Amino acid sequence: MIKNISINTFVNIIFTLAFISIFVTFAMFIRYDKERHDSNLQNRYEMIAENFLILFQDHPTKERLVDLYKKFNIRPIDNRDRILEIINNAQELTITQNYLGTYRVYKYDETFYIYVQQYGYNIMLKDTKYHNYSIAFISAGFILALLIFLILYEILTRKLKPLKILNRQIIEFSKGNKDIKLNYTGNDEIGTIARSFNEAINIINNQSKSKDLFMRNMMHELKTPITKAMFIAETLENEKTRDNLQKAFRRMDDIIKELATVEKLTSKNTMIYKEDVDFLTIFDKTIDLMLINPNNIEKNIENFTFNVDIYMMSIALKNLIDNALKFSTDKKAKIEANNKSIKVASKGEALKNSLDYYTDAFYQEEKRSNGFGLGLYIVKAIVNLHKYKLVYKHKDGYNYFIIDMEK
Structure with a gap:
């Protein structure tokens, strides 16, 4: 306690x-x-x-x-x-x-x-001697002790005040405000912590700027040759070679899009643009993004309207369905949706670890060699931005990934 x-x-x-x-x-x-x-x-x-x-x-x-x-x-x-x-x-x-x-x-x-x-x-x-009991001397001692006690309390409270400010600023930093600077000039332990924290913030900000610059340059430099390569692949006469190259280039393009989404989600300026939309609109947009035949998806949808960022929620649903199809034993997926939750299920063995283990950025289990390890991370980040909760459970041979909209 x-x-x-x-x-x-x-x-x-x-x-x-x-x-x-x-x-x-x-x-x-x-x-x-x-x-x-x-x-x-x-x-x-x-x-x-x-x-x-x-x-x-x-x-x-x-x-x-x-x-x-x-x-x-x-x-x-x-x-x-x-x-x-x-x-x-x-x-x-x-x-x-x-x-x-x-x-x-x-x-x-x-x-x-x-x-x-x-x-x-x-x-x-x-x-003739005065013998009445008097507590004046004792009272004076009590008042003096109490006064010293209150002075010590005030001194200690003032000494700890910068620590409270430091705690609030660290919490602000943990929420994404990277412009925090701890203004404490003392030479005590709190001052040492403040200076060390300011140095850490500067290092993190510099690394973040370097990362952002690298990501943007890399995505820009890769996007152009991939687009050109896809056009060139269209001109090939060998259908099998053409399809394999186009599949590879589309995968590379998807990877770049995932990286762009991660860069946006990890940015301190991440914003979502919510609007009222029915779920079937989100589902149709998700299928368009996946470029697949929806016949492999069993649907049990009670259409409803909710307030979300259409693009972001479509990306989250795309990743859940994509994982379900990719790692299911029968290459099929089920989706159940109502105004309380969105469930994406597929046949397969239960996960070996907790959900948090799989939602780390760039996580990739050995058997998931076709994945990039960002799918569930992106899903969880988008779900959290909408104040929903991502839940996992295994039931009757099916893995369920659930966007719980009641929590």
């Missing part, structure tokens, strides 16, 4: 978990610190009370009492009404009774009082 999330999402998850950890840590620290504070207070008041209870056993003098007042920073409450007010209205925090006597701890108006009782002695003591 972690492998499938983006770096930005992963960083956000990590920082979210870190923030929660910081919050929980400080909350637990406050809780334990409050418990420690209360425990220290409890020990303080227990020690004060026991000191007074022990002193009461010896019938203390005023001087000894004053010494204890100074020692523990407390003072006695002499006003009886004030004592009653505290007892009646204060929050009683604890009451403890032992063999020495009894003492209670009260909190009233944010002040702590200790009421010590022993036979013959009762005294209310006010704690």
Whole structure:
């Protein structure tokens, strides 16, 4: 699962978990610190009370009492009404009774009082030291930690921002936009990737231009002599020789047309011109392109209208039918068509590999010595341009190549 999330999402998850950890840590620290504070207070008041209870056993003098007042920073409450007010209205925090006597701890108006009782002695003591628990220091620490945390998050986010831009531009390049240039001047790893990617784009563009120029020149130079050769072949008296030469030249002409189609499909400026047309029109144009007798094609066509590039779709259908006739065991093909799919089938063994293996450009299996290896590549490219899907299946001894128009 972690492998499938983006770096930005992963960083956000990590920082979210870190923030929660910081919050929980400080909350637990406050809780334990409050418990420690209360425990220290409890020990303080227990020690004060026991000191007074022990002193009461010896019938203390005023001087000894004053010494204890100074020692523990407390003072006695002499006003009886004030004592009653505290007892009646204060929050009683604890009451403890032992063999020495009894003492209670009260909190009233944010002040702590200790009421010590022993036979013959009762005294209310006010704690003059401030002991209310404050989280101001802890809160300041939490705010400081949170501030540092947010600054680190902002720094990391800014550091990763060029990577997001780089990712978007790479995606644009993968879609065919070869004019991308990554404008990142940093000297870090992202800057190195950006510069390397720019260099790769330049190399690819140069190679692409060289390839395009070579393809156009080659097709232009071959087209003229082939046309002349076909005219010359017409003048031959030997019919068999004439037919064989014309067949060879037509094959060469088909190869050039396939190369031209590949060059167009792989060009970044590939455009298709869709129009509403019925399928029988596409089928008839396909038969014209193939220059064959359609009697070897079994048809089961429910005519329908769809929005396609007529020439491109005719080329795709031509290649599917041509492959079906060429590689079938009985040299026949079947075509089934309706508004959901176009199926071209022929008898034969199932393909040894997946369809993707056969739709690579210039792929050619050894037994397909008569093919040029571009047929299925062209079909898939055209089908994808129309937002359809090319599907293969083998059923009842037949190979089916399907243009699925529902996917």
